[in-house]
């Protein structure tokens with residue numbers, strides 16, 4: 261199945277009106293156009309206009325940052341997840357222009373903290389501008405450098421409540437191991453981009469560093485007794501991908 265096509269799948273019984281029931285016409289497999297329309301429909305009803313986030317995207321674009329921040333809906337999910345567990349300390353790996361950082365910082369109380377790790381000085385500079393403009397600078401510390409080095413320097417106490425892993429995929433497993441070490445019992449880890457159009461599950465089709473890195477991480481989860489986890493696939497206007505959510509036992 262191509263990335264642009266997904267079979268309509270109806271779980272459960274189909275009832276007397278067949279698969280789709282009354283008032284619902286048969287449709288061909290969905291495409292990116294359907295996903296985008298659906299995204300726009302849901303976002304337009306659930307997400308509020310947000311000048312600070314829009315400005316962060318505009319400033320990131322103006323400074324030539326790649327357009328690879330989380331989607332608005334995923335940003336809102338990060339905010340809701342961090343808020344729902346009463347997070348006070350958040351670890352983020354991969355800052356870019358601070359778009360996801362702003363969402364996470366907003367979920368925290370005034371004395372909460374997001375420690376966010378970024379390799380590029382330029383990205384960190386733009387992120388600082390965006391985070392300051394969004395009014396959450398007092399809740400964010402950016403550490404510049406290779407995340408693996410920075411993680412060794414992050415104090416292991418107090419523990420973090422929530423971690424968001426969204427940097428290079430080669431080190432995904434290493435980041436996950438480090439995040440587990442720094443997390444409290446019951447804390448949660450959100451790992452982005454673990455499906456990549458289905459290619460992660462198809463080594464015959466893709467042996468890029470990206471997919472290999474994610475695959476290595478997923479394979480290691482089989483014997484990981486320290487967390488309970490699940491992967492959730494997503495289709496959006498950007499394509500088919502997904503995230504892994506883990507809670508430390």
Ligand SMILES: C[S@@+](CC[C@H](N)C(=O)[O-])C[C@H]1O[C@@H](n2cnc3c(N)ncnc32)[C@H](O)[C@@H]1O
Pocket residue numbers: 328329330353354355356357358359360361377378379380383405406407408426427428
């Ligand atoms: C997908 S972007 C992060 C997007 C951001 N979380 C958001 O949603 O707004 C990945 C970021 O990770 C950074 N990165 C890549 N390799 C890294 C490394 N080894 N250490 C730290 N950061 C790294 C990149 O420079 C880039 O800014």
